[in-house]
Amino acid sequence: MAEVERRVCEDRISSLSDDLLVQILLLVPTKDAVATTFLSKRWRFVWRMLPRLEYRETETSDGNINSVWWFLEDSFRLHKAPLLERLCIELGPQCPIYVNPVKWVAKALDTRVRWLIFRLLWKGEPIRMPKSLYFCKTLERLTLSYKILVDVPRQVSLPSLTELDLFCVVYKDEDSHVRLLSSCPVLKCLKVTRNRHVEDNVRTFSVKVPSLLRLDYKADTTFQDSDDRFLVIDTPNLLSLHIFDIFGHSFSVEYMPHLVTVVIDVLFPNENFMRSLSSVKYLALSPFDIMVPWCDAVNNYSRLVECMIFLSDQDLCESLLVLLSNCSKLKVFMVDSEIGQYANRGPGLWNQPSSVPRCLSSHLEIFEWEGYAGREYEKELIRYILENSKCLKTAGISPNSTCSEEKQKMVIELESMQRVPTSVLLSSARMLFRR
Known part of the structure; x- marks a missing residue:
């Protein structure tokens, strides 16, 4: 019996090596690790070796x-x-x-x-x-x-x-x-x-680092002297660029031939900057109304395969198609209109383009629209993309309405688009209503 009690009370953890005890203490907050100094003499100095x-x-x-x-x-x-x-x-x-x-x-x-x-x-x-x-x-x-x-x-x-x-x-x-x-x-x-x-x-934040692969730059848009702020980017090997809230800044950007991923949020572009993005594969723009000149300034995003647009102005739907026309290999296209759903509630304008963007007829596989409000111009644009996307595999439309009846009406309208007579192969497409 005494032998059994001795085994039950045996402290096997304390018999472990210092290296193992250190690994155990790394699993708890530093304050708790330091507190083990009071457990016994064996633990008194272990925490002091924590890396x-x-x-x-x-x-x-x-x-x-x-x-x-x-x-x-x-x-x-x-x-x-x-x-x-x-x-x-x-x-x-x-x-x-x-x-x-x-x-x-x-x-x-x-x-x-x-x-x-x-x-x-x-x-x-x-x-x-x-x-x-x-x-x-x-x-x-x-x-x-x-x-x-x-x-x-x-x-x-x-x-x-x-x-x-x-x-x-x-x-x-x-x-x-x-x-x-x-x-x-x-x-x-x-x-x-x-x-x-x-x-x-x-005033001038200059980034000239030849080895740099990723740059995230964020500056509050409400700087009182934002017009006097400058950003200089000279990073020829950059792969990823995220720029946030530099509304009103002036900037200079050297060509970045290896750029793969770009996320832009509130930026006044210039032609030099726009052309530096011609090699990107993944692009996110917010809000799109500021970025509209990009559609005309760069007429070929030959490597772009995934694009996400934050739409704040409904009258820019036609500009989306201009952008699509410049992205011949685009496979994933996502639109988020929730940020602009209260900004402009007018009827919007829609003029069907004379030619179908190449990416729709030969590459687009995933199309998503977040914040769908059921407006006529939205329905026409979505209908156009669905009917002309021959390679489409997934279409996800997310209504923004919280009213169940209104949401159900939107769902019925969207589902009916798949039944419109067309020569486009949509048999593998799935409508995903995620709300």
Whole structure:
């Protein structure tokens, strides 16, 4: 019996190797991992070898926020891992301004950190990162958010950095971001967010990174001096480009022959920019009314296979067909008219084109319309696409009405289109009503 009791009480986990115990602690939040120091002598120092640490503000059940600065202060100084794979520090307004977060970042850099996430939302002024940040040879991914002052030295080198995220930070001067980007010879992904509530000291944001493959750029459209903002993109190897909310900006774009995916949301295009998109395969435009000149400026999107349009003006349906005429290999075409369903409730105009776009007769396989309101011009356009799409496999129409009777009426109208006498083969098409 004693032997059985001894086996029941045996602590087999504590007998595991340090490496296995570290892997177990990586499955729980950092705060819980540190708490294991009180379990026994065996656990006292295990957490100090964790290669990944996260310090985030947490919300209590009564809605209050528990700041982690004090916990970070007490625990991080005890950390002894020779290599830090990932450090995440997120501090909110509850963090006192007398705290010195820079020393924590400096220590992480001394431990050869590979991935650093630092988010500071305290009530104090933006802080400078330690100079060693700009010379870290092991740093591969870096995220800086909010109350960070990007003050880049004249001589800087980040030879391993592949991903950089600059979220609403402040730059010391107009050239700080230029020096930072030029110091990253293997940078692959860059995300930049600028906010109207943050004066970041930059008028011309220039992205000249030969190694860059993906660029996400977002700037608040309500900048008071948005007309004085410029964006320069010179990235010849770029594969993916996402631009959001740069309404009113001026910009210059060099040719990007390898561009595959483009997502545009609120942008005033120019001819140079439009032509730089001629090689894309996947394109999303919002709102389409601003993009209408693209239909005429670029007469051949020869590689485009998937296109999504956010339609805010019903009078632009004919422009959709102009766009389709320029996309000879298009296989997937999606329209979302929900954003404009209250903007213009007039009858709309529809003139059937004299020739059928090539993509409809030979390539289009998937057609979707989100936010269908049953207006006459919508019905005519959808009817035209269904009747002339010889390769169509799936057609998904999603009504925007919340009234069951009105929705049922739309469904009946749409289903009747499949029974219209036509020589087009629609036997494999499926009408998908997802609401």
